[in-house]
Amino acid sequence: MDKDMQKKEGQTQDDQSSNSSSLVQKIQSLGQTNVPQAPDSNIHVLSIVGQIEGHIQLPPQNKTTKYEHLLPQLIAIEQNPKIEGLVILLNTVGGDVEAGLALAEMISSMSKPTVSIVLGGGHSIGVPIAVSADHSFIVPTATMTIHPVRLTGLVIGVPQTFEYLDKMQERVINFVVSHSNIKEEKFKDLMFAKGNLTRDIGTNVVGHDAVDYGLIDGVGGVKEAMEKVNELIDNTQGPQQEVIQ
C-alpha cells in the first residue's frame, strides 16, 4: 500500500517536472500556458498569411504561405465527408501571380461552401484569392491595394515582355471581374488611378469601400463568416434531407 502510494507520488512528481518543463517551454514561446479543448469541427480553416510563395523560394526572413502546401490540403478538404465548409483567412501582401491564381482557381472550383475574411490586408494577388470564395467578407479596418502588375530587376528589353506582362495582368482582372460584382471598368479605374498612393499607381481600398465597389460581398468578421458558412452548408444539405424524409 505504502509502496503503491510512493510509486504514485513518484509518478506525479515526474509528471509535474515534465509538465513544468513543457510549461516553461510554452511560456517562453507563446506567452501563455494552455488553450481550451473543444470537439471536432466540421468547418476547416485555411490561413493565407505573409507573402504567397510560388516557383522561387523566398529568403527565410519572409513570412510566406507556400502554395504547394495548400493545394493538397484543399483536395483533402474536398474529399473528406466530415468537413462541410471552409473559412479562408487572408492577411497577405501578395506574391507570385501564378501561385496566387492557382490558389484562387482551386478555391473557386471547390464544391463545398467557402467563405473568406480579409483581415489586415489582402493586397495585390490577395484580391483574386479573396473573391474566389462563395462569399467574401472584409473587416472594417482591412485594406486591399489594387495596382498594376509590374516587374523589377532584370528584364529582357523587348516589346514582347510588356505584352506578356499585360496578359498576366489581364488574367488577374478577368478572374476578379468574373468572381465578384465589380465591373471591369471600375476595377481598371482603381488599378490605374493616380494620386491615391504616394508616388505610385493604384488604389488602397479600405473595408466598406471594397463592399461599395462590389469587390467584396460584405463587411464582417468571424461571427458573420461563421453564420454565412453555416447558412451555405444548410442550403447545400437542405434538399437531400427532404428526400430522406
Place this chain on the structure above:
Amino acid sequence: MILYTPLAETDIFPHEAGENVNRECINYNGKQVFVEKNKDGSYQLLQLLSTDPQDFLDDNYSPGTIIN
C-alpha cells in the same frame, strides 16, 4: 516568375546571406510542421500546417514544443 505585390524587391530579397538554414518542413504524427534544428540535435516546432482548427488547440503542436 512575376511577383504581384506592393513590396519593393529589396524588401523581399535582401542582399545579406540568409540565416535559419536549419529550418525544415517535416511530417510529425501525420501533421505537416515546420521545425528548426537546435544545437543539441532536437527539433523545435515553429509552425503547424493544418486546416483543422482543433489541431491548433492541441498542446503537442503548439509553437515552441521540443520534438526529439
